[in-house]
Amino acid sequence: MAAEETPEGSSWQEIDSPPFKQAVSDLRFVNISIKCYEKKTGSGFKEEYYAYKILAILSKTDGDETEPSSSSRTRYETWRRYSEFEMLRNFMQFVYPHVVMPPLPEKAIRGSANLLNKITFSGEDVEFLLQRQHALEIFLVRISRHPVLSKNVWFHEFLKTVSWKEKLLQSGYNGKGSETLFQSLSLQLSKHGPDSRFQDAKAYATDLDTILRTILEIRQKLNSSMTSLYKVHSNYGRIFNEMSLVEDKLGTPLQVASGCLDNYADSSDSYFNEEESRFYLPIKEYIGFSESLKSLTRRHEVLQKQLEKAEELVSSRAESRNTLLKNNPEEGGTGGKKFSFKSLSARLRGEDISYEGQKATAERELTDAEEALTDIQKEFDEFTRDALQELENFNDQKFGDFRSMLINYVQLQLHIHKKGMTTWQRIKDGFETEN
């Protein structure tokens, strides 16, 4: 389509909307960041929302960010609100059901510990909004790094075109995800039994969810007692300062100690800020990922169920055709005269109720069912293949992420203990050099 050649969205008005799955060729967004958020007033009554300013750089160099050939790069700036992110995600999931879709941040503040402390005078929960901004950015980066998702033309539109939402809805997307449909089905797989590969993934996702939530709970406790532990040291700082004024001989080392301890008490602040983005956010994201993982396995089950239903339909139609064949009046069967609702209704609709007509209908129905089965089978096989590949990719990604998350966390610990060592050593030196 022409859209690929024209980076600017202007030409979009002239052409038809592209199909959902259409991919752009070698263009990629290499740098996506959310710069800020802003409170906006919507059209509705008293409607207020927060919009996020997205800065995106589109490049032809396929990810080679080191090459600054500005000719192949285009900058885009758009404002999107949370509901649009949600729509993008639902759309993507709808189009690519086999993908472990990157999660969005939680919709509302849930279990935010010291909510009151964080809300500023303007009524904004600044911390929450900043966290969300960060998480949304990660969401976009994840999509832009996904081999399939990153090429979807509608993802590009999301970052490029102001009227993205309207266009997508015009193009025939109903604006809803398929998740609700899947969730409402009660699944009892009968024939083939569950696929152990997906069962394992499901069990893992459930475990992971529990573990990560537990970690977050403990982290809360850990951080609050650690904050307190560090803060209380400022009391030492205060007393030492008082003492340094009256103690002649120990005055200097006490003064040193006082300064160091005040510093020590405050050092926890920067630690917790870092910890928040390097530990808390990844864990939150992976709680979301475990949900994505679960819904992926659910979709697999749903497809499997549909497949089984199609198989049942084929076999039941094959059976009824065979029954029909057996009851061939020319072969002395009795069936044709027998009253049935089916023949009655067929007659009412003016269908051919002759034996030949029935036979032809049954054959056609069977063929339809068989074709449907083939389609579903194909879809199912493709889904399974893609999803398994996706699971493998997810595992790699998860390994890398967890590893870097742990490394980050450990480095933070090293930082804080290093800081502790130097602080106390300085205090000690102060007392030791005193003579």
Place this chain on the structure above:
Amino acid sequence: MADLEGDRTSFVNEDFDELTSEEGSDPVLKNNGSQEEPKETEQERKEPSPALPVYATPILTNGEEGKEDDDDDKEVVEGEKEKPEPFYENPKLEPDYDEPIPRSDALPNLPPSFPPPRLPTEPPPTLLLEDEGGHGSSQRGGASTAPSSVVAMSDEANHRPLPSEEVRYETIPDSLRGGGGEDAANYDLQVNIIDHEKQTISKTESFITYKIRTTTIRPRHLYEKSEYLVWRRYRDFEWLHDQLERNHPTLILPPLPGKQITRYFDHMSETFLEERQRCLDQFLWRLATHPFFSYDNALKMFLTADDEQFLSHVTETGSGNKLLDMFSSSVKQATTSIRLKSPDSAFTENTKYFSAFSDRMGVLERIETRLQSDRKELCTALTEMAEVCDTWSSSEDRLEDGIKKVGGAFEANASALNNLNDSNSYSFQLALRMYQNYSASAVSALKRRDALQLEHEIAIDEKERKKKLHDEAVQAGKTEKVTKIAAELEKLGVTAEVTQDKLAQSNEQLRVDVEKWKEAKDNELKQIFLNWTSNQIIYHEKMFREWEEALLLLRQLGSDEDFIDQY
């Protein structure tokens, strides 16, 4: 923190001894009984030299020995009956106290835990002898002035707290004996509490006795022998404290540990007893190195008298000091709020200084208490984190070892924090508490000096008043009244001179004592803070190494291509 300021009463002293032993239960007999054991054990584990006198020498006149005021004293601990009884009832028949008393029959009473060789790391006898040679403090000082973190790290037992057997005997008083310094070795009176022992009288009665060793190079007319071993219980320390307070009201008297420290619910717990032993040791050490207290007769009695002598002396002097005979009742009433006519600005400043100092020591100690409870909370969370890491590791095949290692670091962090708490309460907190009391004791001494000055000022005022009356009488020509007043005036003159002398002497003594106190304080405080910072450094270094190992392992688990820093 405001709440820290407000909470001054965290350590309520309760009557520890009376909770565990009945009133009037006999300290002497128990002490006698217990005295058998140390002799046995001391000799067994120490020097082979039988010539060394190990038993207390009587130093008082015979007249003081035989007093038996307390009938309750005759109650004896079963099993120890035979030995002490004749000794006690017929003191005069015992001609030579230097003679070691036969003690074979006392052996069965040894508590099972007591056998001397129970310390694997017990110093060899030579070390002990060296200690006796008067270098004990310098050894201690040396050991504690160089708490290089490296040294301490290499030996974790060093800062492992109390119940560890290694620290029991020789290192007990370390952190409470202050900076030491060069002259610490030169004191001619070395006193150490080297053990404590639980004495059980019955199911409901028991108390603790402390084994005190004194070595001295003082002239023979002061101390006949060079070494003494006595057993004293807490109330004997109280007696000594009261005696010294009475004898030297305007000196800064080292504090005793409180009777009970509430954070130990079990007041017979080994931790509590170790702590108290160290405090009592510090008390005696301060006395023995003090220019006035160390020559006090009550101290000598306390350190050298055998139990019987000691008891009779205690009974004679009365155990309660019930204050200060030296003050008139009017002064005693006034002591709560003394307004002096011409306050000595130096002493006023010092009073302010000492009470502020005492307050600050208290605040520091409570900050540490608060930190300890924060650390405990943190430990709980860390342990939980370690557990969840353990669970998690089993579901992450490729990261299993890494997550396990991180969990291990959480676990190590918890135990390192526990160690830090223990080390801090063992050295830092206890020392602060004792210093809080020590400076409060200085405030008392200063108050009593003020009382002396008040007494003197009252005497002068009275003299002035009488002088006026006298002059009026002379002018009026009332000869009879003049004579009467003149006599009174003369008496008042004498009183004023006496109070003047007392005041002048006290002023001088106290001035010197305050100077000395402050000087020692600088050293000791420095030492306290050095120990404290070392504890912190050890903690952080330990954790740094733990996390470093975890980092190394995590790095090895994947190449850095996996390391995509998204966040």
